[in-house]
Amino acid sequence: MRSKAGDYLLHRATRIFPAFIVCLIVTAVLFGPLAMLIQYGSLQGYATTAVTPVEFVWSNITLYMNEYSIGRTLSELPYPAVWNGSLWTLYYEFLCYVLVWCLGAxxxxxxxxxxxxxxxxxxxxxxxxxxxxxxxxxxxxxxxxxxxxxxxxxxxxxxxxxxxxxxxxxxxxxxxxxxxxxxxxxxxxxxxxxxxxxxxxxxxxxxxxPQPRWVGTNDVSYGFYIYAWPVQQLLVLIGLGAGDGALGFVVYNLVAILVTFSLAWLSWTLIERPAMNRIRRRPAAPERVSGSGTSL
Known part of the structure; x- marks a missing residue:
């Protein structure tokens, strides 16, 4: 309602895509190798076994999740071979943005x-x-x-x-x-x-x-959403929370929250906020003055 059509789409794409793509890359070049070392003690075949890390990033880069696995990693977990089961919703979220964009015309x-x-x-x-x-x-x-x-x-x-x-x-x-x-x-x-x-x-x-002022100026919710699943998978992989009893489950969740928050904070401060600040500071297009032949 308050944005030009181009600015609306640019803002929505900037809010979603940069952190999403970085999350895919981090999963492929950091989480995946870490899981490979924990499971097999070696990185042999990681870069060449389908689905390869490059295939994982490239096939999902449009927001539509075509691949969830990377090679042989996470193959023996209760939720096997799925690196991020939350990301599938982002494609439909962006479709909703496009739908509202079309209706807004x-x-x-x-x-x-x-x-x-x-x-x-x-x-x-x-x-x-x-x-x-x-x-x-x-x-x-x-x-x-x-x-x-x-x-x-x-x-x-x-x-x-x-x-x-x-x-x-x-x-x-x-x-x-x-x-x-x-x-x-x-x-x-x-x-x-x-x-x-x-x-x-x-x-x-x-x-x-009441909303704490820190929460109002630091929106780590998206980072929490895109990093929680791989963090939880890795914690299960190392055996955290595998024991019986409520205490093990509580410890598992506390560690998952702390690690996910750290990654969400890095995503917010290094990727999301700088990207949004960059497009918000774009200079306005020159305004033509009728009959003057000059622009303001």
């Missing part, structure tokens, strides 16, 4: 919540009739997109409500109650149907729960 969408509400209902109905999508010849990727898009579009609907009416306490509490009832009462698509209520309720909670 329509004056109707920019003036009213009606179109976003219609698209939300259509997406939810598409997910609810998943077998119909398959019968129409649409592949699993489209089915997944139909499953996730309603959450994004529900937030788009709520944007218009909050822009006009603000955030109301009673609406916030009621929204969370309605969302919980839909999720519990409606199998398969209740979560999608609850998306606007869930979004409104969570945004209301954000207005009453």
């Amino acid at each position: 329509l004056a109707w969408f920019r003036r009213s919540a009606v179109l976003s509400l219609i698209i939300f209902v259509v997406a939810t109905a598409a997910h609810a009739s998943g077998s119909l999508l398959t019968a129409l010849g649409l592949d699993g990727s489209f089915v997944l997109f139909a499953k996730l898009a309603p959450f994004f579009l529900g937030g788009a609907c709520v944007y218009f409500v909050i822009e006009r009416l603000g955030v109301n306490q009673w609406l916030g509490v009621s929204s969370l109650a309605i969302a919980a009832a839909q999720i519990l009462a409606i199998p398969h698509w209740g979560g999608q149907a609850s998306a606007p209520f869930l979004a409104y309720g969570l945004l209301w909670l954000a207005t009453i729960i």
Whole structure:
């Protein structure tokens, strides 16, 4: 609503792609060799056994995860041969950004919540009739997109409500109650149907729960998301948390949080924040002065 079309896409791509690509590279050149040494005591065949490290990075570089494994690494874990099972969602997240970008070109969408509400209902109905999508010849990727898009579009609907009416306490509490009832009462698509209520309720909670200033200026959430899985796989590989009892599980989680936070902090300070600051400091295009033949 507040950005030019090109700037919107540039900002979204900058927020997602640089840290994602670095995560793929770090996995291939650091995590993978480390796992190979732990498992086999040697790096022999690491660079040449399919899926090779280069294939892992190159095949996934567009956000669509084609390969999850690297060579023989992680082959004996409870969740075998998967280096990052979280990254698959980013492709669909970016598709949602593109969808909103396309809708943003329509004056109707920019003036009213009606179109976003219609698209939300259509997406939810598409997910609810998943077998119909398959019968129409649409592949699993489209089915997944139909499953996730309603959450994004529900937030788009709520944007218009909050822009006009603000955030109301009673609406916030009621929204969370309605969302919980839909999720519990409606199998398969209740979560999608609850998306606007869930979004409104969570945004209301954000207005009453204090946020530490450090959190507001250091967004390590994305780094947590992209590094948590490989960190947890490596910790399982070295045997942490493998013992019985709650204490081993607690220690495993604490170590995973600390290591993941360290990587997320490095990602934020070295990759994400510098990339975003760079595009935000771009000089504005020269503005032509009518009839003067000069530019400001």
